[in-house]
Amino acid sequence: MVQTFIRATIGCTALLGVAAAGAEAPADLIYRNGTIYTADAANHVVEALAVRDGKVAYAGTGAGVAALTGPATRVIDLNGRFVMPGLIDGHLHPLSGGAGLLKCNLNYERLTKDALRERLAACIAASRNQEPDGWLEVVNWFQEGALPAGTTFSAADLDSLKTARPIQIMSSFGHTMLLNRRGMALAKLHRQSADPVGGRIARDADGEPTGILEDKAYEPVVALLPKPTPETDLASARAALEALRRQGVTTFMDALATPDALTAFTALAKGGELTARAHFAPEIAPADAADPAAAVSRLVALRARFDQGAMERAPGITVRNAKFFLDGVITAPAMTGAMLAPYFVNQGTDAAPRWVPGTSTGPAVYFKPEPLKALVLALAEAGIEPHMHADGDAAVRAALDAYAALRATFPPERIRAAIAHNESVDPADYPRYRKLDAIPVLSLQWGKPAADTVDGAKDTLGPVRWPRIEPSGALARAGARIAFGSDWPVDPLDEWYALAVGVTRRAGPAADGKYAGRLGTDPGLSRFEVLRAITINAAYQLHEETRLGSLEPGKFADFVLLDRNVLTVPEADIATTRVVATVVGGKAVYDANAKL
Secondary structure: OHHHHHHHHHOOOHHHHOOOOOOOOOOOEEEEOOEEEOOOOOOOEEOEEEEEOOEEEEEEOHHHHHHHOOOOOEEEEOOOOEEEEOEEEEEEOHHHHHHHOOOEEOOOOOOOHHHHHHHHHHHHHOOHHHOOOOOEEEEEEOHHHOOOOOOOOOHHHHOOOOOOOOEEEEEOOOOEEEEOHHHHHHOOOOOOOOOOOOEEEEEOOOOOEEEEEEEHHHHHHHHHOOOOOHHHHHHHHHHHHHHHHHHOEEEEEEEEEOHHHHHHHHHHHHOOOOOOEEEEEEEEOHHHHHOHHHHHHHHHHHHHHHOOOOOOOOOOEEEOEEEEEOOOOOOOOOOOOOOOOOOEEEOOOOOOOOEEEOOOOOOOOOOOHHHHHHHHHHHHHOOOEEEEEEOOHHHHHHHHHHHHHHHOOOOOOOOOEEEEEOOOOOHHHHHHHHHHOEEEEEOHHHOOOOHHHHHOOHHHHHHHHHHHOOOHHHHHHOOOOOEEOOOOOOOOOOHHHHHHHHHHOOOOOOOOHHHOOOOOOOOOOOHHHHHHHOOHHHHHHOOOOOOOOOOOOOOEOOEEEEOOOOOOOOHHHHHHOOEEEEEEOOEEEEEOOOOO
16 A cells, blocks of 8 residues: 555655745755655655755656756765655653763663672772762663562662662663662661652651652752763763764754753754754743742743754754653552552462552642643743643643643644653543644654563553553544654664554564563554654644655755665564664765765
8 A cells, every 4th residue: 555655646746846935946956766755744755855055945756856957956866765854853851861871871671680780780890980989870770671570679789789889770761760778878868758749759668768769759869969061961962962863863852951951952053063953841840830930930041041043954952842740650660650540459469469459549740730720821921832741641631631721822823732651541531632732742662562561551550541551543543643752761762663663563573472462452553653753743743843844845954864665664674774864954964875
């Protein structure tokens, strides 16, 4: 069917080029004899593309593009290779992602307690000059994938390591921190320590802190860690941009932007080193509900300091989004996602489990309803668009309720509204996304059988909620406009694997046992749906669809050249796609000998 569609659309796409202003003027660059997916409204596939002044001047037939060839035009024969719009990642954390490439990194691996200690011991040995007081900062710990399944951790598990140093381990999900006893002492964690709003201190049967901290509970520890210097932040930002352009990412949104991240990426932009269009969403915290005007003023000040205005040919920076955390994560052992009905608990044994509804629905949504609405409306008045983390179905409903209040005054043309993750959604809420133009920003790689979705959610969510986990297909069929966000470094930065999972709902050919097969009952997405999620739909989320997201005349020439046609290869082979070149504003920012 896809091949028939391509043959049909190649022959009818000359009209795509006629809308470009000054279409008769020669192009700077012409790409011909290709298979070029435009991501326009009709999903046209064309064979030629012309670029002038960093923008698409024409997309259509080889015969049609010939008229734009002038004496100075450079003509590149694609030899049938596949081109598509540059990837737009609508939710990630680039500075921490880049920093993780430079730290003690557990690389998201499934580890036993002994294997974890071995990895930490190697990091300690490699940094002996930091004894006895330098913090060992560890990232990308796949807590939910610990072996054997169900393993939990505490400070006691780190006591055998031969070091006096404080140790801080960050879960790859970004919601859990583990400290050793030295770290707990420095953080003044003790029996009388109170759970903060929006966070939790894990305790043993005697009420003593175990060293596990959830969400806002670990913020005091972050304050104790050595502060990155401007130089280390620049190194982290450079590492992030290198990783992004190799993946084909031409635009991204930092979904938890700090002043340090803004400062680092702004410095790179001013130095001509920014290789992707960068959008930033500083956090609005639950405490901001006490003074919405002050919160808005803080974000407006950041916008005045860092926002570089409308996107131009060279990548720039915007600050016009705000990040809210409404809950944590639905997976065990954390179970900090806010749910409408209780999590299930095992009232049997490990050998003969009996899972029944418990009493906990997780923490309350981190914002109360009326203060959340007030904050959203106040930000909208200032032209700042909300982006809410909502993992559990109660948090999703709270986000949708806030957006219902938003839409009473602000239509989608003025303010876009996004909800990230949406891992568990009550079916009654599916149609509300379309009605409210609430954009689900999904990390599609989560929609597969894996340690987090099977070991960490199947039993605790129960037999009704678990089959519909990660409801990408259900939301799409209810009319939601699906956008994509990798959430890197919560997961490895692997956009093509995520897109493959979005289509197949499978972990890959190497998966076996309980991780084989499709996840749940959700139908998943089509190829065109996943490609649109990471191009034009993500551009819409960022209010950039008139400039970015598709290869149409007048839009910026942001595109990628791939090693395969992702519309026709077997679905599973999308996962191993390699980017040959990445182009932003008509300029190659990554080129593996493609000579673009």
